[in-house]
Amino acid sequence: MKKFIAAITVAGVLLSSSPMMGQAALGDRVLKQGMQHSDVTQLKQALKASGHLKKPVSNYFNYDTKVAVMAFQKSKGLKADGIVGKQTIAKLPIHKSSNVKGVSSFNVNALVAEAKKHASVPYKWGGTTPRGFDCSGFLGYVFEQSAGVQLPRTVDAIYQKGQKVAKPAVGDLVFFETYKKGASHAGIYLGNNQFIHSSSSKGVSIASLNSSYWKTRYIGAKKVTH
Structure with missing residues (x-):
């Protein structure tokens, strides 16, 4: 039997054991290839919702994620550099299900x-x-x-x-x-x-x-x- 994914913050952000994890909100940092962070999980959920990412969601920003970001940016008239800053995040279809402590938040x-x-x-x-x-x-x-x-x-x-x-x-x-x-x-x-x-x-x-x-x-x- 599989186990539920690990702890959830008060802000509703999915966490993992990565030392880079924090409790800041999505948009507080620039995301780019090579990063591993809970913000990347939310980014990939949004990219999947918009139809730009076909691969399973994880907290690692790999090459497939960069390609998906570039396609999304191009569709929104943004600079398609694969780097996720505030302008890109502002266009993402982010919709959290809950802000209750202990409850998974997802798109x-x-x-x-x-x-x-x-x-x-x-x-x-x-x-x-x-x-x-x-x-x-x-x-x-x-x-x-x-x-x-x-x-x-x-x-x-x-x-x-x-x-x-x-x-x-x-x-x-x-x-x-x-x-x-x-x-x-x-x-x-x-x-x-x-x-x-x-x-x-x-x-x-x-x-x-x-x-x-x-x-x-x-x-x-x-x-x-x-």
């Missing part, structure tokens, strides 16, 4: 875009790749690819780690009691009472919390925690 746009990209992928028991997903395999893949966050392998384990919220926000997880007592199914909340999940009958698809089936089985929503 919600990137998360939703990654999830929707796999619409119609078939359901596969034990599946964790775009060749086929089961319920928790889909969640794990989407969070790791879009936000660099590793979820536990099973729905009940994810439910135990999550922080309960009274009402879901976009990017939160919604849980259901289906074939056994307790949390046994989950999806990513999209807003307007809709969520995306990997259904055993329809594969990756969007459903409504108001449907007669899901409404009676809904047990609550949670934010992803470290």
Whole structure:
């Protein structure tokens, strides 16, 4: 079973064990190739959300990141030098999911875009790749690819780690009691009472919390925690 990615700051910035890590906000430093920092994680999440980065998110500014930055800068009419300063950051689609201590912060746009990209992928028991997903395999893949966050392998384990919220926000997880007592199914909340999940009958698809089936089985929503 995979473990959640390490500690989160009060400002909602994902941290790692790198000695360069700090608690400053994105934009307080210039980012360029060769750097390893939590700000790079946020940069890559935003680049992924804008469609300029295809590779998995990490906290390392590699050559692929530079190429993605240059393409983004060119699309915004900025100097395409691959160096990320305040002008470039100001144009990035940055949208944090939470500023609550202990709760993972990630780019919600990137998360939703990654999830929707796999619409119609078939359901596969034990599946964790775009060749086929089961319920928790889909969640794990989407969070790791879009936000660099590793979820536990099973729905009940994810439910135990999550922080309960009274009402879901976009990017939160919604849980259901289906074939056994307790949390046994989950999806990513999209807003307007809709969520995306990997259904055993329809594969990756969007459903409504108001449907007669899901409404009676809904047990609550949670934010992803470290």
